[in-house]
Amino acid sequence: MEKDGSKDSMDAFARECRDRGLKVTYQRMEIFRVAVSTDEHPDAVTVHKRVKKRIPTISLDTVYRNLKLLAAHGLLAVVGTSGEHLRFDANRGPHHHFTCVRCGMIRDFTSEVLAALPLPREAQDLGVPLSQHLEVKGICVACEKKEQRKKEAPRHKRDA
Amino acid sequence: MEKDGSKDSMDAFARECRDRGLKVTYQRMEIFRVAVSTDEHPDAVTVHKRVKKRIPTISLDTVYRNLKLLAAHGLLAVVGTSGEHLRFDANRGPHHHFTCVRCGMIRDFTSEVLAALPLPREAQDLGVPLSQHLEVKGICVACEKKEQRKKEAPRHKRDA
DNA sequence: ATGGGTGCAAACAGTTTGCAGTTAC
DNA sequence: GTAACTGCAAACTGTTTGCACCCAT
Numbered sequence: 001m002e003k004d005g006s007k008d009s010m011d012a013f014a015r016e017c018r019d020r021g022l023k024v025t026y027q028r029m030e031i032f033r034v035a036v037s038t039d040e041h042p043d044a045v046t047v048h049k050r051v052k053k054r055i056p057t058i059s060l061d062t063v064y065r066n067l068k069l070l071a072a073h074g075l076l077a078v079v080g081t082s083g084e085h086l087r088f089d090a091n092r093g094p095h096h097h098f099t100c101v102r103c104g105m106i107r108d109f110t111s112e113v114l115a116a117l118p119l120p121r122e123a124q125d126l127g128v129p130l131s132q133h134l135e136v137k138g139i140c141v142a143c144e145k146k147e148q149r150k151k152e153a154p155r156h157k158r159d160a
Numbered sequence: 161m162e163k164d165g166s167k168d169s170m171d172a173f174a175r176e177c178r179d180r181g182l183k184v185t186y187q188r189m190e191i192f193r194v195a196v197s198t199d200e201h202p203d204a205v206t207v208h209k210r211v212k213k214r215i216p217t218i219s220l221d222t223v224y225r226n227l228k229l230l231a232a233h234g235l236l237a238v239v240g241t242s243g244e245h246l247r248f249d250a251n252r253g254p255h256h257h258f259t260c261v262r263c264g265m266i267r268d269f270t271s272e273v274l275a276a277l278p279l280p281r282e283a284q285d286l287g288v289p290l291s292q293h294l295e296v297k298g299i300c301v302a303c304e305k306k307e308q309r310k311k312e313a314p315r316h317k318r319d320a
Numbered sequence: 321a322t323g324g325g326t327g328c329a330a331a332c333a334g335t336t337t338g339c340a341g342t343t344a345c
Numbered sequence: 346g347t348a349a350c351t352g353c354a355a356a357c358t359g360t361t362t363g364c365a366c367c368c369a370t
Contacts, residue, residue: 039268076250105200125269
């Protein structure tokens with residue numbers, strides 16, 4: 001699926017919706033078209049504004065609902081940790097983040113390999129870089145352990 | 161400044177405050193102590209809860225104000241894009257982000273060098289990684305141009 | 321003493337939810 | 346026909362702001 005909102009990609013999207021039991025509504029299609037036609041990572045209000053040009057009566061909450069729904073189905077993603085509360089970081093040195101997708105915990109790590117990494121040219125083409133850090137998403141050891149336990153001992157209903 | 165809230169680091173912090181004309185209040189010190197004593201990247205409510213143990217009467221908005229103030233002074237940082245609106249990304253392939261610190265624009269880029277990069281061991285120690293992407297912060301070409309113009313032609317008041 | 325800082329309460333903005341009517345399947 | 350979806354309005358939550366008092370400098 002290219003990021004252009006072409007007929008092909010919209011057809012593919014419609015198919016993916018039906019596959020998941022999601023109805024293919026005009027609103028949903030237009031919301032997706034707008035989202036997929038830009039790489040500015042718009043927020044819900046921006047998407048709403050743009051969709052309104054085609055569907056003047058569409059409501060903001062329909063946009064929210066659809067973006068969230070599509071995100072839940074993996075048809076699009078929420079950028080970074082956006083939308084969560086403000087989180088603060090008193091570690092002022094260069095470091096990277098490991099974010100647990102289960103519990104939301106963010107842990108720092110440092111890496112000499114990464115520190116030595118030159119900034120890719122593709123990024124330099126976009127502007128003057130000031131800092132860079134790697135965002136790793138995954139499942140932290142604590143959550144991993146929890147899930148292991150569930151698998152290993154499903155006969156106990158300790159995790160009702 | 162180590163991330164331990166030791167007397168030394170607190171003294172250093174007090175000095176940095178005074179250097180910037182910020183008053184060294186009990187509340188401010190405790191807020192910083194909490195922030196710097198953890199790498200969980202707590203949100204304001206969490207910080208508030210912890211500071212309350214020492215200062216039961218502290219208000220949540222004092223915590224907000226101080227965290228924001230300290231962030232503005234570079235004494236701590238706001239994590240990722242947190243706190244902004246929800247932003248959505250329909251680019252489902254692996255890609256990285258260039259975020260402009262001036263205008264907030266986020267642009268995607270891909271990089272074969274990065275794609276080939278093995279995940280550092282330090283991250284694997286924290287859990288099972290699912291995805292990784294580089295977050296580059298800097299000044300985008302548009303903002304860069306704007307600032308150049310200001311420097312080069314200050315005699316014209318085209319940028320009043 | 322005095323300007324910044326604090327606490328309170330009220331305002332705000334973005335997001336979510338309940339409901340009744342509508343639409344895709 | 347029915348379950349999913351939409352639009353509206355009201356609720357909610359995290360964050361910000363105005364104001365009067367207080368405290369570090």
